[in-house]
Amino acid sequence: MTAIVFASAGGRKYHFDKQCKAFDNAQMLSDLDCGCDTYCTHRLPRMHGLQRMSSTKAAMDGKLPCLTCVPPHLREMPKTETFGHEPIELDGDHFCARCRNHGFDEDGDPWSYPTLWPCTSAAVLGIVERGAA
DSSP, rough: OOEEEEESSSOEEEEEEEOOOOHHHHHHHHHHHHHHHSSOOTOSSSOEEEEEEEEEHHHHHEEETTTSSSSGGGOOOOOOOOOOEEEEEEEEEEEEEEEEEEEEEETTEEEOOOOOOSOHHHHTSSSOOOOOO
């Protein structure tokens, strides 16, 4: 479901609430952390304004939903690269096309077989929902 959201040009997240405290705090960390030992104003004001867009456009631009202000049912994730972590079917079971489990049997001989789907990498990359792996 597409919603109207807000994102800054330099940010990595999009926001549902224009007054999001997480956005304000991130701006303070990013824009005011200049490395000076004392409080300074040489970088002020450099705050990036929020631009209005659809959540689909924000996701297409690679922005992630703010977990503070974007409700779970409105979160759209950007399309991610799979790096070869895709499900394949072998003998009726689903395995990761890239991952392999390795080990040694009781005789010390090495073994290797495909990892069941979803692999941990699929969850980390956002290909499947976390907790599914």
